[in-house]
Amino acid sequence: MQRPTTTRRVLSLLALACALAAGTAQAQQAPRHNQWYLATSISVFDAVAGKSYSAPNRALIGQLVDASDDCDRFDLAAFSASNGARAAVVFERPACGGELVSDYHARKGRRGEWEMTVYSTVAGGAVTLSWDSFHALKRSARGGEVSYRETPTRNSQTLQNLHLVDLETLEVIDALGADGRPNSYTFTLDGQTRRDFRWVLGNVKSRAFKPIVRAASASAAVGSTRAVAPTAAGKFGLPPAAN
Amino acid sequence: MSRGIPCMLLALGLGVSVPAVAQPVVLEQQLNSVGGEAVAVTGEWAFVGDPDNCRAYVFKYDYVTNLWGNGVGVAGLPYTILGSVSGCGFAATFANLGRFGESIATDNGLVVIGASTGFDAGGFYNSGRVFVFHYDAGAVGGATGGWIGNTAVNGAREAGLASDQQTNAFFGFSVAVSYDDATGIATLVVGAPGYNIPGQSDAGKVYAYEWDTNPPTPTLTFLASDTGNAAGDMLGYQVSANDSAYMGGVPGADSAGFTDNGAAFFYGASPAVVTDLDPPGLTADGDSLGFDVSLADDGIALLGGVDSYVLRESGGSYQYEAVLTGTQGGAVSQSGGVYGFGYQGSSVRLYYADTDFTATEDWRVDKTEVAFGRDISAADDLRVLVNGETNNRAYAYSTPCGRGGDLIANQWTLIGLPCDTGSATIDQIFGDDLGVYGTDWYMYRQGTDYSGAGSAYIGLSASDTLEPGRGYWLISASDASWQVDQPIAAQHSAAAIDPLTRALVGAVFPFDLNALMGTSYTPDSDARVMLANPFPAAVDWSLSAIEDVGGLPPVAIGAVPWFEGGSPTAYVYDAASDGYTVVDGSVPGAPREIGAGEGFFVRFNNTFYTERATQKYLRMARGK
Numbered sequence: 064m065q066r067p068t069t070t071r072r073v074l075s076l077l078a079l080a081c082a083l084a085a086g087t088a089q090a091q092q093a094p095r096h097n098q099w100y101l102a103t104s105i106s107v108f109d110a111v112a113g114k115s116y117s118a119p120n121r122a123l124i125g126q127l128v129d130a131s132d133d134c135d136r137f138d139l140a141a142f143s144a145s146n147g148a149r150a151a152v153v154f155e156r157p158a159c160g161g162e163l164v165s166d167y168h169a170r171k172g173r174r175g176e177w178e179m180t181v182y183s184t185v186a187g188g189a190v191t192l193s194w195d196s197f198h199a200l201k202r203s204a205r206g207g208e209v210s211y212r213e214t215p216t217r218n219s220q221t222l223q224n225l226h227l228v229d230l231e232t233l234e235v236i237d238a239l240g241a242d243g244r245p246n247s248y249t250f251t252l253d254g255q256t257r258r259d260f261r262w263v264l265g266n267v268k269s270r271a272f273k274p275i276v277r278a279a280s281a282s283a284a285v286g287s288t289r290a291v292a293p294t295a296a297g298k299f300g301l302p303p304a305a306n
Numbered sequence: 307m308s309r310g311i312p313c314m315l316l317a318l319g320l321g322v323s324v325p326a327v328a329q330p331v332v333l334e335q336q337l338n339s340v341g342g343e344a345v346a347v348t349g350e351w352a353f354v355g356d357p358d359n360c361r362a363y364v365f366k367y368d369y370v371t372n373l374w375g376n377g378v379g380v381a382g383l384p385y386t387i388l389g390s391v392s393g394c395g396f397a398a399t400f401a402n403l404g405r406f407g408e409s410i411a412t413d414n415g416l417v418v419i420g421a422s423t424g425f426d427a428g429g430f431y432n433s434g435r436v437f438v439f440h441y442d443a444g445a446v447g448g449a450t451g452g453w454i455g456n457t458a459v460n461g462a463r464e465a466g467l468a469s470d471q472q473t474n475a476f477f478g479f480s481v482a483v484s485y486d487d488a489t490g491i492a493t494l495v496v497g498a499p500g501y502n503i504p505g506q507s508d509a510g511k512v513y514a515y516e517w518d519t520n521p522p523t524p525t526l527t528f529l530a531s532d533t534g535n536a537a538g539d540m541l542g543y544q545v546s547a548n549d550s551a552y553m554g555g556v557p558g559a560d561s562a563g564f565t566d567n568g569a570a571f572f573y574g575a576s577p578a579v580v581t582d583l584d585p586p587g588l589t590a591d592g593d594s595l596g597f598d599v600s601l602a603d604d605g606i607a608l609l610g611g612v613d614s615y616v617l618r619e620s621g622g623s624y625q626y627e628a629v630l631t632g633t634q635g636g637a638v639s640q641s642g643g644v645y646g647f648g649y650q651g652s653s654v655r656l657y658y659a660d661t662d663f664t665a666t667e668d669w670r671v672d673k674t675e676v677a678f679g680r681d682i683s684a685a686d687d688l689r690v691l692v693n694g695e696t697n698n699r700a701y702a703y704s705t706p707c708g709r710g711g712d713l714i715a716n717q718w719t720l721i722g723l724p725c726d727t728g729s730a731t732i733d734q735i736f737g738d739d740l741g742v743y744g745t746d747w748y749m750y751r752q753g754t755d756y757s758g759a760g761s762a763y764i765g766l767s768a769s770d771t772l773e774p775g776r777g778y779w780l781i782s783a784s785d786a787s788w789q790v791d792q793p794i795a796a797q798h799s800a801a802a803i804d805p806l807t808r809a810l811v812g813a814v815f816p817f818d819l820n821a822l823m824g825t826s827y828t829p830d831s832d833a834r835v836m837l838a839n840p841f842p843a844a845v846d847w848s849l850s851a852i853e854d855v856g857g858l859p860p861v862a863i864g865a866v867p868w869f870e871g872g873s874p875t876a877y878v879y880d881a882a883s884d885g886y887t888v889v890d891g892s893v894p895g896a897p898r899e900i901g902a903g904e905g906f907f908v909r910f911n912n913t914f915y916t917e918r919a920t921q922k923y924l925r926m927a928r929g930k
Contacts, residue, residue, distance in 0.1 A: 100895040119885035123895045137893050142877035142886035142907065150883065164888045165896060200894050211894045214489075299748045302718045302779035303879070305758030305834045305907055 095220040097170045098200040098211070100125030101238070101262075105181060107150040107188040116149040116185065121196070123165035124154075124177040124262050128202060129209065130167035134159035137167035142305070146256070151182040152192065155277070173224065175264035178275045182257045192260075193247040194238060197222045217243060226267050230259040233272050331793040332671055335373055335702040338382040339363040342700040345691040346410040346417070347683045351441070352691055353388075353417055354700040355407030361389035362407040362419050364453060365702075367689075372794075374702050377451070386451040388419065388439060401425055402458075406437065409478060414485040415441040416492055416519065417453065420478030425471070426460050434477030435460050436496050438517065440524055459496070459515070459526060475511070476500040480555075483517070484547040492517040494526065495552045497542025501533065509534035510541030512554035514573070532571065536560070541571060544610075546601040550574075553583070555596030557611065562586070568595030570609050572624065583607065585615055585626040600638045606645070606661070608638035614647050616663045628663035630655075636679040637693075642686025642843075648679025654692050654703070656684065668789065671703055687843030687902075709842040710739070710789030711903040713747075713782040713881075720879035720905035721788075722838015723774045728795025733768040736780075739788040743768040747786075750779040756823065756833035758907075775817040775926070777836030777905030815840040817924040837876075838905040840926060847876050848891020848898045850926045876900060877907040 102121040109116065120141065130137045140160040145151035153162040154177065166177050183190055197219060201212040216222075217239070225238035227248060240246045252258060259275045341356025341363070350367040352374055363384040366377035373381040389406040404423030411418050417439045424435040439455040446452040460471060471477070480497035494515040501511035514529040534541035534556060544555040551574050559569040561582075567589035572581040589595050589611070598610030605619035606627075614633040617624040636648025644658040647667075652674060655667035669688070678701075681693040688705040709724035727735060733743050740747040748765065755762035763779065772778060780788075823835065839845045877886040878900055889906070891898035900906060908924075 102895055117883055119880040119883045119887040121895070123893075125894065127894070136874075139875060139888045139890055139893055139896060141888060148883075148885060151885070165893055167893075196895075198895060213894055298783075299716070299781045301760040302720075302750050302763055302781075304760035305877075 093218050093220050093223060094199075095173070096199040096216075096222075098125075098127050098202060099219070099221050100165075100167070100198050100200065100213075101194055101222070101225060102196040103152055103179065103192055103194045103262075104196075105150050105152040105183075106191050106193075107183045107185045108191070109185045109188050111187070116183075116188075118148070118150045118152055120151075120153075120164040122152040122154065122179055123167070124179075125165075125167045125200070126170045126175060126264075127167050127200065127211075128170050130169055132168050135167065137165060138163050139165040143303075145180075145182040147184060148182050149185055150190075153180055153182070154178060155180050155275075173265050175262075176271065177262040179260045179262060180257055180275075181252075181260065183252055184256055186254075187251060189249055189251055190258075191247055191249045192227070193245070194227075195245045197238075197245070217245070221264065224265055226263045228261040228263060228267060228271050230261060230272065230274055235267050331705065331707060331791070332669060333372065333704050333706070334671065335382065335704075336694075337363070337365055337374060337384075337700045337702060339384060339700060340698040341407060342694045342698060343681065344407060344410045344420075345681050345683050345693050345700050346412040347685050347689060347691045348412045348414060349685070351412060351417075352683075352702065353410045353412055353419075354384075354691075355410050355419070357405035357408040357421075358394070359390070360394040360403040360406040360421070361387050361391065362410060363387055364451070372704055372706050386449075386453060388417075388450060388453060388456075389421075389437075402435075404432070404434075409481045411481045411483045413483045413492065414487070416483055416485055416517065417441075418481045418483050418494055418496075420481045420496070422476040422479040424478070426458070430471040430473045430475075432474045432476060432500070433460070433471040434475055434479065434498060436478040436481055438494065438524075438526065440519060455524065457524075457526065472498075472501055474500045475502075477513075480542055480544045482545045482547040482552065484549055484552075485519070486549045490518065490520040492519060493529075493547045493549070493552060495545040495547045495554070497545045497554055499540035499543040501542070503533050506534075506537040506539075508537060508558070509539050510543065510554075510556065510558075512542040512545055512552075512571070512573075514547075514552055530573070532573070534559070538566075543596060544598045546599045548601050548603045550603075551601065553599050553601050553607065555599040555609070557594040557596045559584070559596070562589075564589065564593075565591050567591060567593045568597065568611050570596040570599050570607070572601075572607070581623065583609060583617060583624055585617070585629075588615070588626065588629065594635065597635050598637045600640050602640045602642075604640075604643060606640065608640055608645065608647070610636060610638040610648075614638055616645075630663065637682045639682050639684040639690075641684050644684050644686050644688060646682050646684035646690055648682045648692070650679045651676055652679070654679050654682055654690060656688070656690065658688065669705055669708060673701070687841070706794045706842055707790040707792055709902040710787060713740075713780065713786045713788065715782065715784045715786075717881045717884070718779050718781050718879075719881045720777050720836065720838075720907075721780050721903055722777050722840065722905045723772050724790060724840070724842040724902050725794045726774045726840075727772065727790060727792045729771060730792045730795075731769045731771055732766055735772065735790055735792060736788050737768075738791065740782050740786050746784070747780065747782040749781075751776065752836040754823070756835055756910075758834035774840040775815060775838060775924075776822070777838040777907070779905075815926045817926065819924055832909045834907050834909055836905060837908055837924070837926075839900045839902060842902050844899040844901050845926050846891065846898060847889050847900055847926075850891075850924065875909070878904055879906070 100123050102123050104121050105118050107116045138159050141162040141164050145153050154166040156163050198213040198215050203210050227236040236248045263271045339354045344355030346353045352365040354363040364386045365374040366385040375381040376383040377385045390403050403421050406421040408422045409420035420436045422434040423432045425433045436459045438457045439453045441452050442454050445454050475498040477498035482495040485492040494517045496513045499510040503509045511533045513531045516527045518525045538558040539556050540558045541556045542554045543557050553570050553572045555570050557568040569582050569584035572583050593612045595609050595611040600608040607617040609615045614630045616628040618627045634650040636650040639646040647655050653672045655670040683691045688708050690703045692701045694700050707725040750763040753762050753764045876889040880887050890896045
């Protein structure tokens with residue numbers, strides 16, 4: 064009776080050692096990416112109408128050696144204000160032109176934070192945020208021209224260390240689930256038309272739960288398509304304004 | 307299944323007569339080659355197989371003239387020849403290159419050519435080979451104009467098996483290649499329909515390879531293979547691939563009590579997963595489904611036979627959607643939402659404006675030639691190459707004006723013309739699709755006030771004409787689709803050089819901004835200018851730039867402000883979400899393409915106006 068027990072114990076130890084080794088190997092295999100982006104998509108399901116709405120843009124966060132934490136050419140401004148949209152996800156950066164659809168930061172260390180806002184006018188709509196699009200970036204400067212090679216991957220320490228904080232419920236959603244696949248997050252706005260979030264790279268510390276501080280007069284986007292003048296030009300009215 | 311590949315060709319009937327339908331103007335060009343049994347097109351490259359002479363002709367597209375030619379201005383002549391320039395006359399050459407050009411597949415600078423009766427030193431007669439080439443711009447001065455490689459593949463390289471070459475296997479009777487831009491890795495699939503398994507002749511076989519095109523040296527690695535189930539199945543009679551899967555036609559398969567009703571085998575993410583694609587209850591004796599197959603990344607599979615079937619991926623499997631009857635062994639082909647069907651011996655038909663395959667096709671060409679339509683290759687910008695075997699030629703068709711778009715009822719859409727329609731009025735262009743102008747639909751253009759205010763838009767009259775490159779607002783009282791049916795009035799201006807000298811550019815459209823905006827207008831704030839994609843296919847916005855005519859040297863993104871005075875960002879209106887998609891080719895992750903028929907805004911600041919001493923042109927360019 065002793066022999067099988069011993070054998071089982073040895074096997075168990077071997078299994079544990081193998082598991083540890085595998086875990087170590089896995090940790091070693093996942094590289095940390097210094098230049099990357101993650102795209103957050105939004106969809107809103109209107110149960111009454113039986114329709115899903117999506118936004119015209121994904122919200123891009125990332126780090127680049129050429130980017131800065133201030134405004135730069137990688138911070139793309141939206142063309143229309145999101146307030147009043149059926150579905151939108153943006154970064155409110157009045158100093159950078161208003162609402163942004165991309166917010167790249169400088170590459171520095173292993174930490175970072177991005178403040179992101181979701182809009183929807185669909186009453187009672189189920190809002191889903193998803194981010195199945197992490198890309199590692201490789202910079203290339205050929206003949207003075209800078210470009211980036213984009214490689215999709217889930218095997219990244221950077222992706223493993225990204226977390227989404229719901230600043231309303233204070234819930235923290237890891238970018239990756241236990242199965243190694245990207246998570247998603249579904250919620251309702253409970254009578255509101257917007258909600259703030261914070262993407263955090265690194266450990267989620269207490270300051271990550273603080274609400275976003277806004278200036279008294281939030282800036283609009285580059286143009287506003289919501290300000291349609293419906294009075295002129297026959298049965299169809301006027302096309303959307305772009306101012 | 308009756309044994310032997312030629313028998314199947316004879317078994318298929320010919321000749322279907324259908325009435326002509328309204329369609330956009332289609333241009334035909336006959337290519338000056340011999341042969342023509344196999345055709346393939348991608349971007350600016352077209353390939354025509356000439357297996358009787360063991361070679362393949364390569365043609366290059368001129369986006370200014372919309373004609374195929376030798377790349378230096380002579381339309382119709384080949385750019386180069388691959389395979390045997392001197393033909394198959396010598397026994398040694400025939401052994402190596404037997405029926406080189408029997409099958410051709412191409413994608414993004416890669417081409418694979420089958421030689422189904424070739425064989426190597428192993429001496430298996432008609433075992434077959436394929437040859438792979440890739441385009442290297444640095445080798446343009448060489449004998450084959452940059453198409454280099456010429457690597458032979460003779461069969462499987464399965465573990466423990468030096469080779470599985472067989473006499474009369476016809477390895478290379480069909481080929482397919484799909485290039486994944488994100489990884490630089492292509493999937494190569496080869497069919498050997500004459501391959502025997504124990505006790506079952508002509509069961510057929512398909513082989514899949516990984517073709518890693520990344521530097522320094524392209525490599526081919528065998529991935530998997532599969533064989534047919536029974537004698538005469540002829541798995542691999544045709545093959546197709548996308549970025550994640552591939553399929554093989556099995557035209558001799560028997561199922562549900564029928565003989566030779568055919569099928570296709572689909573191999574998903576794992577080669578071990580095989581799905582028999584045979585629309586249940588729809589095929590009968592001799593239907594030969596799988597005579598041709600086509601698989602793309604949009605979830606649609608096309609299966610050719612006596613009739614052709616459309617299947618759509620749903621819930622993880624392919625479901626029957628539609629049948630096109632009487633295709634008589636014609637080919638099927640698809641690319642970027644363009645779906646082509648050959649009706650052998652009579653016509654080629656294209657669907658693209660929508661995917662309702664039960665409706666009348668969007669475009670067709672009729673030609674009563676034996677075997678016409680047996681092989682076709684469709685490109686996403688509505689160019690189609692068609693075989694012409696019996697007359698020793700291949701035909702190239704294009705519809706440079708044939709694009710359009712969809713409209714949501716009472717929802718504004720920002721559109722543009724895919725070509726120059728000259729003096730055609732908006733009523734002539736859109737009236738046939740949308741009804742009575744002013745009642746059923748309406749259009750606006752931008753005035754000379756570029757502030758973006760809604761009140762600055764100007765309503766059009768039914769007799770107004772449109773200008774390619776400009777954006778227009780269009781609204782319809784009901785859900786509708788529009789398509790330009792007019793002939794092209796003028797080609798885009800010649801642009802012999804890439805304005806950025808850094809990228810592969812297929813066509814350039816120079817838009818005179820000063821002529822559009824005038825030189826006296828000075829805005830109080832950024833101007834917002836309505837423009838549009840002037841091409842019948844997507845434009846790569848990262849290849850666009852603003853230039854002074856004859857002035858500034860080419861500029862590059864990042865190093866200098868390539869949009870001097872303007873934002874390198876385009877805002878494409880998305881009617882479905884009632885918002886603007888931000889397009890910018892210089893920001894990773896941002897969209898970089900503007901679709902055919904789509905309009906957009908670009909912003910310009912005061913710098914643009916203070917620098918207007920010279921003319922300012924916006925050059926929009928198509929990628930390859």
